[in-house]
Amino acid sequence: MTISAERPTDTVVPHETPPTPPRIPWAQRPGWMSQHLGTAIVVGFIGYVFGHWLGNYIASGYPYIVNSGQNSIADTLALAFMVVGWLLGVGALNYPLAKLIGREAPAEVEVKGWSKYFRYNTDHKVVGLQYVVGVILFLFTGGLLAMAIRTELLNPTTHVFGPGTYIEIVSEHGTIMMMMATSIVVGPLGNYLVPLMIGSRRMAFPRIEAFSFWIFMAGYAVIFSALPYGGFTTGWTGYAPLQTQNGPGMVSYLLGFAVVGLGMMAAGFNIAATIINYRAPGMTWSRVPIFVWSILATAALLTLATPVLFSAGLFGLLDKTVQTAFYVGEHGGSSYLWENLFWFFGHPEVYIMALPGFGIVGEIMPVFCRKPVFAYKVSAAGMIGVALLSFFVWQHHLFQSGINPDMRPLFMLTTELISIPTGFIFLVGMGTMYRAKIRFEIPMLFAMALFFNFLIGGITGVFLSDVPVNVTVHGGFFVLSHFHYTIMGGLLFAFMAGLYYWLPKMTGRMMNKKIGLWHFWTMFIFFNLTFFPMFIIGLLGQPRRVFTYAKNLQGLNDFSSISAFLLGFSFLIFAANMVWSLWISPQKAPANPWESLGLEWQTATPIPLHNFDRIPVILADPYHYSEENPPAVADLGEDLVVTAASSDSNPS
Amino acid sequence: MTDMIQDRGGPQSTPEEAEFELRAHLGAVWTGGRLFIAMYTFILASLAFSYFYLRSSNNAQLWRPHHVTAPTYYGFFIYAFLLLSAGLALYGQWRLRRGSVTDWQVAGWTGVGSGLLALFLQIWEFQKVPFYPGSSGYASTFIGFAVINIATIVIGTYWLETTLARALRLRREIGGVDAVLSQHPSAQSLRANIASMTYFWGFIALASTLFLFMFYL
Numbered sequence: 001m002t003i004s005a006e007r008p009t010d011t012v013v014p015h016e017t018p019p020t021p022p023r024i025p026w027a028q029r030p031g032w033m034s035q036h037l038g039t040a041i042v043v044g045f046i047g048y049v050f051g052h053w054l055g056n057y058i059a060s061g062y063p064y065i066v067n068s069g070q071n072s073i074a075d076t077l078a079l080a081f082m083v084v085g086w087l088l089g090v091g092a093l094n095y096p097l098a099k100l101i102g103r104e105a106p107a108e109v110e111v112k113g114w115s116k117y118f119r120y121n122t123d124h125k126v127v128g129l130q131y132v133v134g135v136i137l138f139l140f141t142g143g144l145l146a147m148a149i150r151t152e153l154l155n156p157t158t159h160v161f162g163p164g165t166y167i168e169i170v171s172e173h174g175t176i177m178m179m180m181a182t183s184i185v186v187g188p189l190g191n192y193l194v195p196l197m198i199g200s201r202r203m204a205f206p207r208i209e210a211f212s213f214w215i216f217m218a219g220y221a222v223i224f225s226a227l228p229y230g231g232f233t234t235g236w237t238g239y240a241p242l243q244t245q246n247g248p249g250m251v252s253y254l255l256g257f258a259v260v261g262l263g264m265m266a267a268g269f270n271i272a273a274t275i276i277n278y279r280a281p282g283m284t285w286s287r288v289p290i291f292v293w294s295i296l297a298t299a300a301l302l303t304l305a306t307p308v309l310f311s312a313g314l315f316g317l318l319d320k321t322v323q324t325a326f327y328v329g330e331h332g333g334s335s336y337l338w339e340n341l342f343w344f345f346g347h348p349e350v351y352i353m354a355l356p357g358f359g360i361v362g363e364i365m366p367v368f369c370r371k372p373v374f375a376y377k378v379s380a381a382g383m384i385g386v387a388l389l390s391f392f393v394w395q396h397h398l399f400q401s402g403i404n405p406d407m408r409p410l411f412m413l414t415t416e417l418i419s420i421p422t423g424f425i426f427l428v429g430m431g432t433m434y435r436a437k438i439r440f441e442i443p444m445l446f447a448m449a450l451f452f453n454f455l456i457g458g459i460t461g462v463f464l465s466d467v468p469v470n471v472t473v474h475g476g477f478f479v480l481s482h483f484h485y486t487i488m489g490g491l492l493f494a495f496m497a498g499l500y501y502w503l504p505k506m507t508g509r510m511m512n513k514k515i516g517l518w519h520f521w522t523m524f525i526f527f528n529l530t531f532f533p534m535f536i537i538g539l540l541g542q543p544r545r546v547f548t549y550a551k552n553l554q555g556l557n558d559f560s561s562i563s564a565f566l567l568g569f570s571f572l573i574f575a576a577n578m579v580w581s582l583w584i585s586p587q588k589a590p591a592n593p594w595e596s597l598g599l600e601w602q603t604a605t606p607i608p609l610h611n612f613d614r615i616p617v618i619l620a621d622p623y624h625y626s627e628e629n630p631p632a633v634a635d636l637g638e639d640l641v642v643t644a645a646s647s648d649s650n651p652s
Numbered sequence: 653m654t655d656m657i658q659d660r661g662g663p664q665s666t667p668e669e670a671e672f673e674l675r676a677h678l679g680a681v682w683t684g685g686r687l688f689i690a691m692y693t694f695i696l697a698s699l700a701f702s703y704f705y706l707r708s709s710n711n712a713q714l715w716r717p718h719h720v721t722a723p724t725y726y727g728f729f730i731y732a733f734l735l736l737s738a739g740l741a742l743y744g745q746w747r748l749r750r751g752s753v754t755d756w757q758v759a760g761w762t763g764v765g766s767g768l769l770a771l772f773l774q775i776w777e778f779q780k781v782p783f784y785p786g787s788s789g790y791a792s793t794f795i796g797f798a799v800i801n802i803a804t805i806v807i808g809t810y811w812l813e814t815t816l817a818r819a820l821r822l823r824r825e826i827g828g829v830d831a832v833l834s835q836h837p838s839a840q841s842l843r844a845n846i847a848s849m850t851y852f853w854g855f856i857a858l859a860s861t862l863f864l865f866m867f868y869l
Contacts, residue, residue, distance in 0.1 A: 099814040102821030104838060201673070204680035269687050277679035281672065307691050311698035315796055324785040324792035325714075326702060332714030332789030337705050341698055615669045 047085020128192025199280025294359020685848025
């Protein structure tokens with residue numbers, strides 16, 4: 001079925017009876033007596049206490065618990081019941097329970113006021129903004145831990161922390177950042193923008209979408225609990241047998257990843273179903289925005305790779321609680337089993353982080369270059385190619401441990417192969433910029449910085465896939481620098497580009513340009529000054545996760561640490577810009593400040609509950625900038641047609 | 653149609669838009685069911701991978717010392733009840749397509765009962781397992797399988813029960829025993845949901861056959 005452009009039956013069906021206002025679900029009702037963040041915290045705490053009591057009641061007499069002095073069953077049940085209590089408290093389980101007695105989902109209603117951001121809300125725009133705050137919380141927590149790491153590395157002999165505390169900080173930093181990075185684009189921007197970009201009025205499964213956010217935040221509480229539990233010393237990779245030897249902090253790690261994994265699966269599942277089914281009439285696959293392609297590829301990875309992480313975490317928890325031996329070689333298990341399961345998820349995860357970044361820059365570059373996106377189909381194919389190939393490279397993480405040496409060349413080859421579709425995406429960016437009259441707005445600066453950073457990160461990645469090099473620099477700062485260049489230099493810069501680009505639509509306020517320029521230049525310069533020396537430090541032999549190092553490396557380490565502090569300062573500038581632009585000196589954003597053809601800019605601001613008054617009919621892809629006689633892009637109904645000419649003439 | 657417009661497209665939808673929204677919703681239920689199976693495939697595949705990985709590694713000669721086996725009778729009955737539940741769901745859907753709502757409901761509620769029996773036995777089996785969880789690779793993977801199977805049966809039975817409960821309530825909302833067969837959007841949505849549930853439950857029954865051979869036979 002299509003909705004024709006002429007819309008011959010474009011009339012609203014009158015209601016037979018005057019419509020009664022829909023009932024607001026209890027979880028979304030304003031006021032303290034309903035469900036919200038506060039009740040989530042209270043019921044989560046009650047769940048924690050109950051779980052701990054239950055675990056002690058069940059297991060405190062078990063010989064292995066008496067002998068170890070740690071009741072991992074109580075720790076696990078406490079955290080698990082905390083998560084359940086959190087979900088109960090916020091209202092996430094109201095509908096699944098109501099379904100048992102046959103109730104249908106309540107109608108979607110618009111809830112006014114700021115309190116909706118503290119509730120279980122099914123509006124994708126509210127969830128998107130909730131995610132913005134959530135990932136920034138993750139980001140700043142992980143960032144503070146990074147500052148602690150660099151403080152310790154200022155001096156090889158004078159120490160701020162002991163070696164145990166240091167590795168616990170490193171582990172917590174890595175895990176929080178990785179959890180954050182898996183959701184930093186899909187969560188805030190994916191949820192907010194995808195329905196708008198495909199011309200949909202809603203998500204396919206709005207309750208699953210809201211669930212993905214609230215369980216993501218429960219995951220934050222669980223992984224953060226590792227610190228008061230005494231931390232864990234495995235790094236973010238959680239390798240056995242160290243995993244088995246660790247204390248209750250390891251339970252937080254394993255359960256935290258499983259909980260965040262549930263959120264990732266829910267988010268991927270919902271977004272994939274939405275893109276496949278809710279595209280507006282006329283939005284064929286060749287008209288889907290690049291950003292949506294990247295989110296679709298990412299959603300596929302989230303849906304298929306994350307279950308393996310979930311299983312791996314479950315097996316680890318069983319090892320910790322009921323004394324199975326999945327990862328205990330002496331009892332018939334294998335520590336390499338963890339490595340395989342973890343990296344089967346872990347390497348696609350790299351692309352879960354990279355692809356949305358490519359999607360953001362692919363989306364905004366044509367806007368600031370005022371050119372059609374170069375080789376659109378190659379870009380989309382590149383993203384799908386990366387997603388597919390990412391399932392066949394995980395063994396390169398095991399070159400040094402556990403892999404049959406004869407298998408190394410195969411995985412070296414597959415790893416090098418993946419650089420081809422990645423290169424496609426890179427070339428699409430270069431082609432789009434080629435001979436363009438670039439508008440150097442802040443989102444564009446961040447997008448260009450991504451290509452600079454990712455070039456370094458990507459090339460060192462190909463370099464590292466080579467077995468002899470990999471064996472030589474394994475476990476050192478070279479690898480560390482490589483993945484910070486790809487994840488932070490790629491994803492985080494893209495996220496910033498996306499925020500500066502879309503926040504005017506999301507908040508109705510323009511970000512301050514002058515402060516934004518300060519933010520960009522400090523972040524770009526100090527990011528490179530922090531991480532580039534680490535390539536040299538790594539080649540000179542400094543290992544990761546060790547709190548001391550050779551005296552002759554102090555100069556480079558100090559340079560890197562001071563740059564890292566200034567990099568941290570750049571994030572404070574970003575926070576200051578948010579506060580300044582949104583609250584202290586807000587400037588109303590024009591309807592379409594960047595003169596974009598994207599559908600998301602064609603709606604009213606603030607965006608109504610159902611996004612579009614009429615479901616748009618898509619007539620062309622949204623990249624026909626600076627063309628003579630550009631085609632109409634979309635018919636929004638009621639005589640509103642989006643064309644490049646109308647967009648270009650729209651004053652910013 | 654008015655109800656449909658209120659349900660899906662917002663209060664100002666045209667008939668075309670309301671129908672478009674409904675089709676998108678039905679498609680999403682179909683896609684969601686398949687994606688859920690894909691997710692579950694990877695969960696079960698990671699369990700199967702662990703089984704074969706530890707079996708081939710046979711570390712410390714402790715893959716399966718003395719050929720210990722989980723209680724076969726329990727395993728068989730759990731499998732039989734799960735198969736019965738899935739089979740009844742499939743049969744019920746087949747009857748529903750032919751217009752027999754009562755047959756579907758009887759088969760469905762029997763399937764729920766069968767699923768609950770499978771769940772009870774799977775939990776009770778922990779009492780009868782003749783080995784310590786960490787005594788071998790086999791023992792570990794079996795415990796992992798049992799935990800995942802409990803979750804699977806809960807999910808499948810819950811899904812089946814909710815479709816049946818929804819049909820009962822739909823009968824009151826729309827009216828008539830055959831409300832589930834009507835063209836009302838809620839009924840169409842429920843039928844799509846039933847189809848996805850049946851597909852998932854059938855897939856689980858097939859996968860369980862593999863695990864029956866791996867762990868019990």
